[in-house]
Amino acid sequence: MAPTHDPQLLKGVLTLLLLRLLAERESYGYEVVGRLRELGLTDISEGSVYPALARLEREGRVQARLVSSHAGPARKYYRPTAAGTQALTEGTASWLSLAAVVHPVLVRHPPASPTPAKDT
Amino acid sequence: MTSARTLLDRARIERAVWTMDTRLADLPRRSRINKRRELRDNLRLAAADVGAGRAVHQLGDLRTLADDYLAAEYGEHKRRPSWTVAALTILLVEVVMTLLVHVGRSAFHAGITATNPQATGVYRWHGIRYLVSDETFTYTHGAHTSVGGAWTPLVYMIMLGGAVVTGRLWRLNAAWRRQRRRATLSATDNATGGEA
Numbered sequence: 381m382a383p384t385h386d387p388q389l390l391k392g393v394l395t396l397l398l399l400r401l402l403a404e405r406e407s408y409g410y411e412v413v414g415r416l417r418e419l420g421l422t423d424i425s426e427g428s429v430y431p432a433l434a435r436l437e438r439e440g441r442v443q444a445r446l447v448s449s450h451a452g453p454a455r456k457y458y459r460p461t462a463a464g465t466q467a468l469t470e471g472t473a474s475w476l477s478l479a480a481v482v483h484p485v486l487v488r489h490p491p492a493s494p495t496p497a498k499d500t
Numbered sequence: 501m502t503s504a505r506t507l508l509d510r511a512r513i514e515r516a517v518w519t520m521d522t523r524l525a526d527l528p529r530r531s532r533i534n535k536r537r538e539l540r541d542n543l544r545l546a547a548a549d550v551g552a553g554r555a556v557h558q559l560g561d562l563r564t565l566a567d568d569y570l571a572a573e574y575g576e577h578k579r580r581p582s583w584t585v586a587a588l589t590i591l592l593v594e595v596v597m598t599l600l601v602h603v604g605r606s607a608f609h610a611g612i613t614a615t616n617p618q619a620t621g622v623y624r625w626h627g628i629r630y631l632v633s634d635e636t637f638t639y640t641h642g643a644h645t646s647v648g649g650a651w652t653p654l655v656y657m658i659m660l661g662g663a664v665v666t667g668r669l670w671r672l673n674a675a676w677r678r679q680r681r682r683a684t685l686s687a688t689d690n691a692t693g694g695e696a
Contacts, residue, residue, distance in 0.1 A: 410542040426546065427560035430539065431568030438572055456538050 384423050394432050396475060397421075399460055399468040402442060406459040409433055433458055441467050509552035513543045516556045523566030526582045527573055528675045535569055573675060579668060581675075586667025593659045597651055601632055605649065608637070618642045630654050 401407065401415050412433070413426050436442040441464035446454040460468065517540050524532045546555035559565055574580040608625040619639040627634050627649060635649030664670065 408542070409538060410545040413542075413546075425560040426542065426558050427562075427565040427568070430542065431565065431572045434535070434569055435572035452544060453537060453541060455541060456534075 385421060387425075387428070390421070390424065391428070393475065394428065395436065396468065396471040398429070398432055398436060399441065399464050399471070402458050403460050403465065403468060406457045408455045408457050412458070436464065439463075509547055512552040512556055513540060513547060516543060516559060516562060520562045520566045520569075523563060524569060525584055526570065526580055528672055531573060531675065574671065579671075581668045581671040583667060583669075586663035586669055589662045589666045590659050593655070593662060597631065597655055600628060601649060601651075604628055604632065605635070605646075608635075609644065612637065612639065612644075613642060616642075619644075625649070 397416065397419075398412060401412060407415065409430050410426070413424065413429050416424050416429065433442065437444055437458070440461055442458045443461050444456045444458050447457050449455045517536055520539065521532065521536050524535060527535070543552075543555050543559070546558060549555075550558070570580060604627070605625065608623075612619050612623055618641050620641055621639055623637045623639065625635045625637060631652055631654065633648055633650050633652055635646050637644045637646045
Protein backbone atom coordinates (compact mmCIF):
# COMPACT_ATOMS: atom_id res chain seq x y z
CA MET A 381 0.00 0.00 0.00
CA ALA A 382 1.39 3.38 -1.00
CA PRO A 383 2.20 5.69 1.92
CA THR A 384 -0.02 8.73 2.36
CA HIS A 385 1.61 12.13 2.51
CA ASP A 386 0.80 14.92 4.90
CA PRO A 387 -1.07 17.49 2.77
CA GLN A 388 0.43 20.37 4.75
CA LEU A 389 3.97 19.14 4.15
CA LEU A 390 3.18 18.52 0.52
CA LYS A 391 1.66 21.95 0.09
CA GLY A 392 4.96 23.52 1.12
CA VAL A 393 6.95 21.77 -1.59
CA LEU A 394 4.32 21.42 -4.27
CA THR A 395 5.28 24.71 -5.91
CA LEU A 396 8.88 23.61 -6.05
CA LEU A 397 7.95 20.23 -7.55
CA LEU A 398 5.74 21.86 -10.15
CA LEU A 399 8.44 24.30 -11.19
CA ARG A 400 10.94 21.48 -11.41
CA LEU A 401 8.71 19.21 -13.49
CA LEU A 402 7.72 22.04 -15.80
CA ALA A 403 11.37 23.03 -16.20
CA GLU A 404 12.06 19.49 -17.36
CA ARG A 405 9.12 19.38 -19.73
CA GLU A 406 6.29 21.74 -20.64
CA SER A 407 3.04 20.11 -19.50
CA TYR A 408 -0.69 20.66 -19.04
CA GLY A 409 -2.54 20.29 -15.77
CA TYR A 410 -3.60 16.67 -15.87
CA GLU A 411 -0.24 15.60 -17.29
CA VAL A 412 1.54 17.25 -14.36
CA VAL A 413 -0.70 15.33 -11.95
CA GLY A 414 0.20 12.11 -13.75
CA ARG A 415 3.90 12.90 -13.53
CA LEU A 416 3.62 13.62 -9.80
CA ARG A 417 1.86 10.31 -9.30
CA GLU A 418 4.58 8.49 -11.24
CA LEU A 419 7.07 9.99 -8.81
CA GLY A 420 5.25 8.32 -5.95
CA LEU A 421 2.80 10.99 -4.86
CA THR A 422 -0.07 8.68 -5.66
CA ASP A 423 -2.45 10.32 -3.21
CA ILE A 424 -2.03 13.83 -4.57
CA SER A 425 -5.32 15.54 -5.31
CA GLU A 426 -5.83 17.14 -8.68
CA GLY A 427 -7.70 19.83 -6.81
CA SER A 428 -4.48 20.94 -5.15
CA VAL A 429 -2.39 20.97 -8.32
CA TYR A 430 -4.63 23.05 -10.60
CA PRO A 431 -4.95 26.06 -8.24
CA ALA A 432 -1.19 25.82 -7.56
CA LEU A 433 -0.57 26.17 -11.29
CA ALA A 434 -2.99 29.12 -11.41
CA ARG A 435 -1.13 30.73 -8.52
CA LEU A 436 2.24 30.27 -10.21
CA GLU A 437 0.82 31.83 -13.33
CA ARG A 438 -0.56 34.79 -11.39
CA GLU A 439 2.81 35.30 -9.74
CA GLY A 440 4.48 35.28 -13.14
CA ARG A 441 6.54 32.17 -12.35
CA VAL A 442 5.05 30.11 -15.11
CA GLN A 443 3.50 31.14 -18.36
CA ALA A 444 0.86 29.27 -20.24
CA ARG A 445 0.19 28.81 -23.91
CA LEU A 446 -2.68 27.17 -25.67
CA VAL A 447 -1.78 24.31 -27.95
CA SER A 448 -4.45 22.98 -30.27
CA SER A 449 -5.37 19.38 -29.61
CA HIS A 450 -6.80 16.85 -32.07
CA ALA A 451 -8.83 15.31 -29.25
CA GLY A 452 -10.74 18.39 -28.16
CA PRO A 453 -10.32 22.05 -27.31
CA ALA A 454 -6.91 23.74 -27.15
CA ARG A 455 -4.88 22.55 -24.20
CA LYS A 456 -3.11 24.87 -21.75
CA TYR A 457 0.59 24.06 -21.41
CA TYR A 458 2.71 25.60 -18.67
CA ARG A 459 6.42 26.33 -18.53
CA PRO A 460 8.55 28.35 -16.12
CA THR A 461 9.44 31.97 -16.80
CA ALA A 462 12.82 33.45 -15.91
CA ALA A 463 11.35 34.42 -12.52
CA GLY A 464 10.13 30.85 -12.09
CA THR A 465 13.54 29.43 -12.91
CA GLN A 466 15.11 31.75 -10.36
CA ALA A 467 12.48 30.79 -7.76
CA LEU A 468 13.24 27.13 -8.48
CA THR A 469 16.97 27.64 -7.93
CA GLU A 470 16.42 29.50 -4.67
CA GLY A 471 13.71 27.12 -3.47
CA THR A 472 15.84 24.06 -4.22
CA ALA A 473 18.78 25.49 -2.27
CA SER A 474 16.48 26.32 0.62
CA TRP A 475 14.87 22.87 0.62
CA LEU A 476 18.20 21.03 0.45
CA SER A 477 19.56 23.13 3.28
CA LEU A 478 16.50 22.37 5.42
CA ALA A 479 16.55 18.69 4.52
CA ALA A 480 20.25 18.51 5.45
CA VAL A 481 19.27 19.57 8.96
CA VAL A 482 16.00 17.68 9.36
CA HIS A 483 16.83 14.36 7.72
CA PRO A 484 19.75 13.25 9.96
CA VAL A 485 17.68 14.05 13.03
CA LEU A 486 14.67 12.08 11.89
CA VAL A 487 16.59 9.00 10.78
CA ARG A 488 18.54 8.79 14.04
CA HIS A 489 17.65 5.68 16.03
CA PRO A 490 15.60 6.93 19.00
CA PRO A 491 16.34 5.60 22.53
CA ALA A 492 13.73 3.33 24.17
CA SER A 493 12.66 6.17 26.46
CA PRO A 494 13.56 9.87 26.46
CA THR A 495 16.62 10.76 28.50
CA PRO A 496 15.54 12.64 31.67
CA ALA A 497 16.29 16.34 31.74
CA LYS A 498 19.37 17.38 33.69
CA ASP A 499 18.79 19.25 36.93
CA THR A 500 19.65 22.94 36.58
CA MET B 501 -25.12 1.65 -23.66
CA THR B 502 -21.79 3.24 -24.49
CA SER B 503 -23.52 6.39 -25.62
CA ALA B 504 -25.61 6.48 -22.44
CA ARG B 505 -22.48 6.09 -20.37
CA THR B 506 -20.77 8.85 -22.29
CA LEU B 507 -23.72 11.12 -21.69
CA LEU B 508 -23.66 10.28 -17.99
CA ASP B 509 -19.93 10.90 -17.85
CA ARG B 510 -20.35 14.25 -19.55
CA ALA B 511 -23.13 15.16 -17.17
CA ARG B 512 -20.91 14.32 -14.19
CA ILE B 513 -18.07 16.40 -15.56
CA GLU B 514 -20.32 19.34 -16.41
CA ARG B 515 -21.90 19.18 -12.97
CA ALA B 516 -18.49 19.41 -11.31
CA VAL B 517 -17.37 22.21 -13.62
CA TRP B 518 -20.48 24.31 -13.10
CA THR B 519 -20.66 23.61 -9.36
CA MET B 520 -17.18 25.02 -9.06
CA ASP B 521 -18.00 27.84 -11.44
CA THR B 522 -20.84 29.11 -9.27
CA ARG B 523 -18.29 29.64 -6.52
CA LEU B 524 -16.01 31.60 -8.83
CA ALA B 525 -18.55 34.37 -9.39
CA ASP B 526 -16.09 36.94 -8.02
CA LEU B 527 -13.41 36.25 -10.60
CA PRO B 528 -13.13 38.41 -13.71
CA ARG B 529 -15.20 36.89 -16.50
CA ARG B 530 -12.31 35.86 -18.73
CA SER B 531 -10.41 34.23 -15.91
CA ARG B 532 -13.53 32.36 -14.88
CA ILE B 533 -14.11 31.07 -18.40
CA ASN B 534 -10.46 29.99 -18.70
CA LYS B 535 -10.62 28.06 -15.46
CA ARG B 536 -13.83 26.38 -16.51
CA ARG B 537 -12.34 25.31 -19.84
CA GLU B 538 -9.12 24.08 -18.32
CA LEU B 539 -10.89 22.11 -15.60
CA ARG B 540 -13.26 20.55 -18.13
CA ASP B 541 -10.34 19.53 -20.34
CA ASN B 542 -8.42 18.03 -17.42
CA LEU B 543 -11.50 16.19 -16.19
CA ARG B 544 -12.15 14.71 -19.63
CA LEU B 545 -8.58 13.44 -19.80
CA ALA B 546 -8.83 12.01 -16.29
CA ALA B 547 -12.20 10.44 -17.12
CA ALA B 548 -10.65 8.71 -20.13
CA ASP B 549 -8.09 7.15 -17.75
CA VAL B 550 -10.09 6.33 -14.65
CA GLY B 551 -13.73 7.05 -15.43
CA ALA B 552 -15.73 10.22 -14.84
CA GLY B 553 -16.86 9.38 -11.32
CA ARG B 554 -13.32 8.78 -10.09
CA ALA B 555 -12.00 11.77 -12.05
CA VAL B 556 -14.44 14.06 -10.27
CA HIS B 557 -13.72 12.38 -6.93
CA GLN B 558 -9.97 12.95 -7.38
CA LEU B 559 -10.58 16.68 -7.60
CA GLY B 560 -11.44 16.68 -3.92
CA ASP B 561 -13.91 19.07 -2.36
CA LEU B 562 -15.14 21.46 -5.05
CA ARG B 563 -15.64 24.22 -2.49
CA THR B 564 -12.00 23.97 -1.46
CA LEU B 565 -10.95 23.90 -5.09
CA ALA B 566 -12.90 27.08 -5.82
CA ASP B 567 -11.48 28.75 -2.69
CA ASP B 568 -7.97 27.81 -3.79
CA TYR B 569 -8.60 29.25 -7.25
CA LEU B 570 -9.82 32.50 -5.66
CA ALA B 571 -6.78 32.59 -3.38
CA ALA B 572 -4.57 31.95 -6.41
CA GLU B 573 -6.12 34.93 -8.18
CA TYR B 574 -6.36 37.44 -5.36
CA GLY B 575 -3.85 36.18 -2.78
CA GLU B 576 -4.40 34.20 0.38
CA HIS B 577 -5.21 36.89 2.90
CA LYS B 578 -6.34 39.81 0.77
CA ARG B 579 -9.93 40.84 0.87
CA ARG B 580 -11.39 39.94 -2.48
CA PRO B 581 -13.71 41.84 -4.76
CA SER B 582 -17.23 40.48 -4.85
CA TRP B 583 -19.72 40.94 -7.66
CA THR B 584 -22.35 39.34 -5.46
CA VAL B 585 -21.99 41.91 -2.68
CA ALA B 586 -21.92 44.72 -5.28
CA ALA B 587 -25.16 43.44 -6.84
CA LEU B 588 -26.78 43.10 -3.42
CA THR B 589 -25.84 46.69 -2.59
CA ILE B 590 -27.48 47.96 -5.77
CA LEU B 591 -30.56 45.88 -4.97
CA LEU B 592 -30.65 47.18 -1.40
CA VAL B 593 -30.47 50.83 -2.51
CA GLU B 594 -33.19 50.13 -5.06
CA VAL B 595 -35.47 48.49 -2.48
CA VAL B 596 -34.92 51.25 0.10
CA MET B 597 -35.58 53.98 -2.46
CA THR B 598 -38.69 52.25 -3.80
CA LEU B 599 -40.07 51.91 -0.26
CA LEU B 600 -39.17 55.49 0.56
CA VAL B 601 -40.90 56.87 -2.53
CA HIS B 602 -43.90 54.62 -1.97
CA VAL B 603 -44.28 55.74 1.65
CA GLY B 604 -43.81 59.41 0.73
CA ARG B 605 -46.36 59.28 -2.07
CA SER B 606 -48.87 57.34 0.02
CA ALA B 607 -48.56 59.83 2.87
CA PHE B 608 -49.01 62.75 0.52
CA HIS B 609 -52.04 61.13 -1.11
CA ALA B 610 -53.52 60.30 2.32
CA GLY B 611 -53.00 63.91 3.39
CA ILE B 612 -54.90 65.25 0.37
CA THR B 613 -57.82 62.81 0.56
CA ALA B 614 -58.09 63.04 4.37
CA THR B 615 -59.14 66.65 4.14
CA ASN B 616 -61.25 66.18 1.03
CA PRO B 617 -62.01 62.64 -0.24
CA GLN B 618 -63.39 64.11 -3.49
CA ALA B 619 -60.43 66.43 -4.06
CA THR B 620 -60.10 68.04 -7.46
CA GLY B 621 -57.09 70.09 -8.52
CA VAL B 622 -53.34 70.05 -8.93
CA TYR B 623 -51.12 69.41 -5.91
CA ARG B 624 -47.39 69.38 -5.71
CA TRP B 625 -45.33 66.97 -3.63
CA HIS B 626 -41.85 68.27 -3.04
CA GLY B 627 -40.37 64.79 -3.04
CA ILE B 628 -37.49 63.84 -0.74
CA ARG B 629 -34.72 66.35 -0.58
CA TYR B 630 -31.66 65.33 -2.64
CA LEU B 631 -33.16 61.91 -3.40
CA VAL B 632 -36.54 62.26 -5.15
CA SER B 633 -37.56 65.13 -7.42
CA ASP B 634 -40.86 67.02 -7.21
CA GLU B 635 -44.03 65.25 -8.24
CA THR B 636 -47.25 66.80 -9.47
CA PHE B 637 -50.53 65.09 -8.50
CA THR B 638 -53.62 65.94 -10.54
CA TYR B 639 -56.84 65.03 -8.71
CA THR B 640 -60.28 64.62 -10.20
CA HIS B 641 -62.98 63.76 -7.66
CA GLY B 642 -60.48 61.96 -5.42
CA ALA B 643 -58.79 59.97 -8.19
CA HIS B 644 -55.35 61.07 -9.23
CA THR B 645 -52.62 60.83 -11.81
CA SER B 646 -49.07 61.96 -11.18
CA VAL B 647 -46.02 63.18 -13.05
CA GLY B 648 -42.45 63.40 -11.73
CA GLY B 649 -41.05 61.89 -8.58
CA ALA B 650 -37.93 60.52 -10.27
CA TRP B 651 -34.79 59.53 -8.40
CA THR B 652 -32.12 62.19 -8.54
CA PRO B 653 -28.65 61.48 -9.99
CA LEU B 654 -27.41 61.31 -6.39
CA VAL B 655 -29.33 58.06 -5.88
CA TYR B 656 -27.57 56.47 -8.85
CA MET B 657 -24.25 57.75 -7.56
CA ILE B 658 -24.97 56.18 -4.16
CA MET B 659 -25.95 52.96 -5.91
CA LEU B 660 -22.80 52.74 -8.02
CA GLY B 661 -20.49 54.14 -5.37
CA GLY B 662 -21.92 51.75 -2.80
CA ALA B 663 -21.48 48.80 -5.17
CA VAL B 664 -17.83 49.71 -5.81
CA VAL B 665 -17.06 50.22 -2.12
CA THR B 666 -18.91 47.23 -0.65
CA GLY B 667 -17.88 44.91 -3.49
CA ARG B 668 -14.27 46.21 -3.42
CA LEU B 669 -14.50 46.34 -7.19
CA TRP B 670 -11.34 48.41 -7.52
CA ARG B 671 -9.44 45.22 -6.78
CA LEU B 672 -10.68 43.82 -10.08
CA ASN B 673 -8.42 46.30 -11.81
CA ALA B 674 -5.31 44.39 -10.74
CA ALA B 675 -6.84 41.12 -11.92
CA TRP B 676 -7.75 42.63 -15.30
CA ARG B 677 -4.23 44.03 -15.67
CA ARG B 678 -2.80 40.58 -14.98
CA GLN B 679 -5.12 39.06 -17.56
CA ARG B 680 -3.97 41.56 -20.18
CA ARG B 681 -0.32 40.96 -19.31
CA ARG B 682 -0.83 37.21 -19.62
CA ALA B 683 -2.58 37.61 -22.96
CA THR B 684 0.27 39.78 -24.24
CA LEU B 685 2.90 37.33 -22.98
CA SER B 686 1.03 34.47 -24.56
CA ALA B 687 0.69 36.30 -27.89
CA THR B 688 4.39 37.19 -27.88
CA ASP B 689 5.28 33.64 -27.02
CA ASN B 690 3.09 32.23 -29.78
CA ALA B 691 4.59 34.68 -32.28
CA THR B 692 8.10 33.65 -31.24
CA GLY B 693 7.17 30.00 -31.39
CA GLY B 694 5.61 30.50 -34.82
CA GLU B 695 8.80 32.00 -36.19
CA ALA B 696 10.97 29.26 -34.76
